[in-house]
Amino acid sequence: MMKNYFTYYSQKYASKWLVLAIDLAIVMLAFFATYLIRFNFTLDFDINQFLFQIPFLLVIATFSFLIIGSFKSVIRHTGFTDVVNLFKSVTLMSLLAVIFVLFNRITNIIPEFTIPLSIIVMHALLSFVVLSSSRLLFKMVYKALKCKLTASKRVLIYGAGDSGIITYNALLSNLSSRFSIVGFIDDDIKKNGKSINGVPIFPKNKVTKAYIESNAIDEIVVATQTIDSNNLLNLIDSLIDLDIKVTKVPPIEKWINGELSAKQIKQVQIEDLLGRAPIEIDNPNLLNEFNGETILVTGAAGSIGSELVKQLANFDVKMLILVDQAESALYDLQQDLKRSGKEESMISTIVADIRDGLRIDSLFQDYKPTMVFHAAAYKHVPLMERSPYEAIKINVNGTKILADTASRYDVKKFVFISTDKAVNPTSVMGATKRMAEMYISCLQKESKTKFITTRFGNVLGSNGSVIPLFKKQIENGGPLTLTHKDITRYFMTIPEASQLVLEAGTMGKGGEIFIFDMGESVKIYDLAKNMIKLSGLRFPEDIDIEISGLRPGEKLYEELLANGENTLSTYHKKIMISKTRALEYNRVKSEIEELCITNRFQNSNIVMKMKNLIPEYKSNNSDYEKFDKRVQIYKKVKGLSSDDKSDKSYISL
Incomplete structure (x- = not known):
């Protein structure tokens, strides 16, 4: 156990010391290259003086890198902050060298020791360029080898704004899965033809079946939060015959500690296709x-x-x-x-x-x-x-x-x-x-x-509602059961x-x-088809929809x-x-109170009293429709209007 413990920590810290050693070696090589450049790529300089300067430079370089900590970054994830830290390290090293050289000229602590200031400046510039380039080169080689040696998903990102760029970085930083970003899709024609980190931006109309197949696209990640639900649905419709997944980035407020993780990118949910913007209430x-x-x-x-x-x-x-x-x-x-x-x-x-x-x-x-x-x-x-x-x-x-x-x-x-x-x-x-x-x-x-x-x-998603029912039926291989093809609901x-x-x-x-104001009502038949699409299946080839007929008391549409x-x-x-x-x-309250304490298990009598109390209550596809017909016949005989409750004797019919 102790051996494993030691091995783990030695491996954990060996990498950063290796990076430090490589950085110092690059600094030393850059120092030699600076002298070669300064003397027209010849060795016409004092070699002994150069060798005398090397230990001094090694000490101040080591001190600078340790103070700034630029060697601690993960090279394969090098970013702007890492480059800034390299700049700080090189700047500190150069300042220490200049200060010591000027101080030695005055005090002569180390006789005959000096470094030309032009050499220090040139060395700083060359060191920064080589250190930065080496990191970026390693990052590029690592990504290329990783993509070749491991399976990676080829992804298009919908949205080339800030959210799209953050999504791009989150996907590339993900360790559990490898992603290859093929391109950005954006509705803004001004961005057409441009690129982000070398990844091209092109319009939505380029996402055709031919393009998807020729570029072997596996997934489209919708990064923009402003996409219209109809556009999102049209996008899913256009890809239904292809083996491609459409996922969506969650709203910024749901990001973990303000940062997006690739694990938070989920498949498009039916809530995203409500047909209206989510209703928000902001009332202090x-x-x-x-x-x-x-x-x-x-x-x-x-x-x-x-x-x-x-x-x-x-x-x-x-x-x-x-x-x-x-x-x-x-x-x-x-x-x-x-x-x-x-x-x-x-x-x-x-x-x-x-x-x-x-x-x-x-x-x-x-x-x-x-x-x-x-x-x-x-x-x-x-x-x-x-x-x-x-x-x-x-x-x-x-x-x-x-x-x-x-x-x-x-x-x-x-x-x-x-x-x-x-x-x-x-x-x-x-x-x-x-x-x-x-x-x-x-x-x-x-x-x-x-x-x-x-x-x-x-x-949506409440206990017993249609969404969980459809999800369960899809998991079981279908079919989806629907009571009527034209039934609609507000959601x-x-x-x-x-x-x-x-x-x-x-x-x-x-x-x-x-x-x-819940917007337009949703056709449940369309909802069922969309859920099949969102599951990556095809209707009716993979999962069919069966019409079972309206259930007792069910409406075609709600009001x-x-x-x-x-x-x-x-x-x-x-x-x-x-x-x-x-x-x-007074009458309504009295009749409701009476209904609550009488008529135990007398279903017909209960329903008749409710119909009398609520004149707009008309049963649909139910055994109780017969009471509506009796009431209409009775009132027609009596010459009463449909809402007239002056004569209640029909309750006992």
Whole structure:
């Protein structure tokens, strides 16, 4: 063991002393070359005097290199800083020589010893040139031999700006894999024909199938952060028939300690193809809003809840109370927070069911939260279509219990996380979320608590969402299952959704429903094809897409506004306030309360009452469509309009 230990350290330090020895040898040879140049490449100079000067020069050169440390650099990674250090070493050596020679002329400490000042200046210039050139030459030879002896990836870098240059350096510095940079691609025509470190820059239209094949390109690294998602998608489309990978450099804020590593360059993700720029919120009022607050988060272990908790933990809150009935997921969240350095004293994880009124009341009594973020819910449309009673218990009654308790304890703000499926609902799940929205709107009229609702579309990567499902199906070799070829959805990322909730908590004055401008809706069929492409596979040759038909309660397309709603703008151009239709607050509140405590397991009766309460609720591809038809027939016979609720006798049909 000691032998291995010694061998390791002797090898580790032998290289730098070898570099020092080579540098000193170069300095000595440069000194001899300087005399040859000075005397017209003849030996017409005092050889004895020259030999007398060599030990002196060796001493001051060694001292200078040791002081500056230029010999410690890794030669194969020589860069500008290393060249600067060489310049410092040579300059120090020359200054010491000049000072000693001038001092000796005055004091005559060493009789008859001198070095012509012209020789010192010429030697300094020659030494610097030869030392720098030798390092660069070694670097070039090493790279050439390395590329020949080891397999290397041939890479194109998309973007010839600062990020592209940093990516270039990161790839060349990588030790685990070898990269050969063939060229830069840039949309700026002014850069066309130029080069960076000898690597040519050319326009995007040159990246053709013929060019890729003739130059054996293995990978294209997208270094620019400003590339349009459509351009990125077109780039992937154009390369789909080629065995080439498209990767992307992460945003600068995600670089490790401000530096880019080749390991951080990942394959393009579906989030990069959203079709819009990521929604960003930069509101300094958030710091003041949550400072010193005791915040309770339900559904804390879920996709939205956990991201919400992680963002809230970055504020100077007094305490975070994390409530969820999924104990394993809640434990994982607790450990994540510990690993990220969050203080245990400011976080309390509690396994609890929001349907348990006594338990919820005890939590409010013990912790006295000042703000509530309510993310707990049943969200899977087909499952809730089969279990309306369970959907009512969690999505409506659970919200009711939590909102009533918050109101009773005078909580300052209650932020409810809803969904775009609550808009003109076609499913039980969407209808229950709309009922929860309506209940807290009713409660707002009689409470000091400010009740705020956020409504957004599908969340990329959340539990049970389409992206993880497609990824799993691709890993299993396909096919990808899709309910309808024309189905569309709005998408946002988990951080975007969580930021909306936090912003709503700051912006809301009570009673609002906040919605996002989420851009254009995404066609799921196109999303599936893009995911196949991003996996380096071909559709339909490698993986096919199967159409299974709409599931019970599923819409072809989602909406952010219901019939009779419009919007008001806010100070953030991407956030709007929905103006909902007027409610008969006393009647609505009373009927919701009644629905929460009666009709156990009577699914048909539950759905009929929800349809009466939410006139825009029309079932789709569901067994409950028959109730819509009965209502329409009844009203047609009675001569009532479709939204007329003056006669409720049809509930019992």
